[in-house]
Amino acid sequence: xxxxxxxxxxxxxxxxxxxxxxxxxxxxxxxxxxxxxxxxxxxxxxxxxxxxxxxxxxxxxxxxxxxxxxxxxxxx
Numbered sequence: 001x002x003x004x005x006x007x008x009x010x011x012x013x014x015x016x017x018x019x020x021x022x023x024x025x026x027x028x029x030x031x032x033x034x035x036x037x038x039x040x041x042x043x044x045x046x047x048x049x050x051x052x053x054x055x056x057x058x059x060x061x062x063x064x065x066x067x068x069x070x071x072x073x074x075x076x
Contacts, residue, residue, distance in 0.1 A: 007049070014048035015041075 018036060021028035035044045058065050 007053075010049035010052050011045055014045040014052065017048065018045060 017032060018041060021032035022036065025033045039047075055065055
């Protein structure tokens with residue numbers, strides 16, 4: 001299921017973002033401050049790590065990230 005090293009670092013980075021949002025809510029994005037209220041912390045960090053991976057993938061391939069990109073199978 002992919003590179004364990006990379007996955008671990010993406011989760012650590014997402015956990016760091018949530019920790020920073022919890023300790024300094026005035027400087028963080030309001031969505032990050034509200035996220036642990038709505039979802040368990042591990043679920044939230046996993047979802048954030050997945051989002052970071054989806055953003056990083058096209059960038060590493062030299063492509064432009066498209067936020068609202070629809071996969072080919074979804075359009076059929």
